[in-house]
Amino acid sequence: MNMPLTLVVDDEPDILELLEITLGRMNIQTCCAENLGAARQLLAKQRFDLCLTDMRLPDGDGLELIDYIQERGLSLPVAVITAHGSIDVAIKAMKKGAFDFLTKPVDLAALRQLVNNALQTSQFQATGKDRRTRDILLGESAVMREIRSKIQKVARNQAPIYISGESGSGKELVAKLIHQQSPRSDKPFVAINCGAIPHELMESEFFGHKKGSFSGAIADKQGFFQAADGGTLFLDEVADLPLSLQVKLLRAIQEKKIRPVGEQLEVPVDVRLLSATHKELAKMVQEGSFRQDLYYRINVIELHLPPLRARASDIPQIATHLLARLAKANGLPVPELTESALKALMRYAFPGNVRELENILERALALHEGRCIEVEDLSLPAAEGQPAAEPDGVRAQAISLETYLANVEKKALVAVLKDNSGDKVAAAQQLGMTIRSLCYRLKKLGLE
């Protein structure tokens, strides 16, 4: 196999030499350019597998080089080298499409890691793997097509991605797809629900701990970062991170290093960070409950998943697909959704989005008789102002006990919330449960 070829753009001879020697030891050829003009000429003449560029160049900056490469449609990954502390420039570069960044003074271990990742990306693209995203993330609306194409694009670089959208709209599915489409796909995808970890254990869960660092630490333990090393770490419900951990996370992202609890030294980690929440993170930043600097770092690229009701044209396709999948999983023949059932689904608001659609179809699959699913089999929650259908005794025999109880519970929760004008704290009190448990149940039932 040919030796990979890297274009290094820097006007400092010392750095050029350091990069050339380091890359040479990795069996990588380098071609050097001392300014933008020379870099452009080389790019026009030959094909490179990777470009490493300094940000400040005598005749322009690294951002211009990224623009040039993008405009030409060249597919090589570009990594920028920025002065220490100028992480904002690195973020700008990644927003423009840079693969990753390094800060000066260049840490050689981090450089080698970055180069290996970038070359893997180059080769990965060349094989053009098609992982059939269309069959997994369903929907043919313009917005879903755009999301699928963005997934393909962002999977190729290392930029942190923030996935926003209502509960059940597909954020975790998108995160998984980004990982599966990336050159990291054969490394772990670690998904964490930040809201489910007790605050006092968070630091140790995220960064690991050393034996004896606190009572109960009976052995060395790896954290999520180490578990995801080489792969992707997906922080779901990132808005639920306490401020104390937000600071530590920020440092881990900036330095690409972590310090396990009770450990003196920091250890390098190679993790692609994806995060999501159904909460309005920008608003939380304004209110002071989420750090602005962290928000800025995790939100280098945002992917927004619109609620299902805003892409109602996708509902027939998603519903038909999911129904077929559910029937197959249950060893049942695939029923047809009648025209009126489809119309009713398209009119329904789906506060719980695709997850709720799945639940509705699962219930309908269990309830329906004959070869078709009718509107009544869907048991859609009543429209505003109309009483919800009573789960009666006859129905209770036809559906599973679990579904029956879920219906009863749903009805009770909605009624109590209504009584308390949507005040969850008061509703939880009236129901004799904690607010946490109420929120959990609302989410589980697709009522959030």
Ligand SMILES: Nc1ncnc2c1ncn2[C@@H]1O[C@H](COP(=O)(O)OP(=O)(O)OP(=O)(O)O)[C@@H](O)[C@H]1O
């Ligand atoms: N476009 C889609 N096509 C097919 N299935 C989908 C789609 N969107 C979501 N789903 C399915 O809906 C369910 C909920 O999706 P997911 O867990 O990704 O939502 P989420 O936004 O992460 O929810 P939460 O905010 O509650 O964590 C999953 O079973 C997922 O596979």
